[in-house]
Amino acid sequence: MIEETKKLIEKYGLKSDQLAVNPFELKRLSGDWAGLTIPYFQKSKEREEKFLTQDKYERVAEGWYGFDLHGIPAEWFDVLEEFYQLLLVHAPDFKILQWKIKMGGIRCYMETENESAHKSARLLESVMMDKNLIY
Numbered sequence: 001m002i003e004e005t006k007k008l009i010e011k012y013g014l015k016s017d018q019l020a021v022n023p024f025e026l027k028r029l030s031g032d033w034a035g036l037t038i039p040y041f042q043k044s045k046e047r048e049e050k051f052l053t054q055d056k057y058e059r060v061a062e063g064w065y066g067f068d069l070h071g072i073p074a075e076w077f078d079v080l081e082e083f084y085q086l087l088l089v090h091a092p093d094f095k096i097l098q099w100k101i102k103m104g105g106i107r108c109y110m111e112t113e114n115e116s117a118h119k120s121a122r123l124l125e126s127v128m129m130d131k132n133l134i135y
Helices: 002-012 022-028 039-051 073-092 115-127
Strands: 067-070 095-102 104-110
Touching: 002 073, 002 115, 022 039, 039 073, 073 104, 073 115, 104 115
Parallel strands: 067 095
Antiparallel strands: 095 104
16 A cells, blocks of 8 residues: 555655645735635635545544545645545555644544555655645
8 A cells, every 4th residue: 555655646746845825824814714715725625525525424433523624735635535545445444533634734544453554644644744734
């Protein structure tokens, strides 16, 4: 699974700190706290709605909220979708605790006995981060 995750990173050209501006600063400056008029947030919200399907919510472990991905780059949802599909194949027992943005990056907390799945998540997290996502 680690090799497939590396290919996923290469496919999307992922590396940290690629955003030119802080989108959360744009929200503050515009006074549009919900981001409804800011194209970055419109695109992210649209992609988030497509990503968060019932099968993903069914993977959330009892007592956990699962997802808090508001404001991540829209393209990252494609990466997370492919990573989710890898997990279904390589760690079919996995449960999602939290997939969220924290300290400017994606955090994929999950429950599985598959150590390769955990290592793959840490690898993905190392490139899906940006100082401009710290708010």
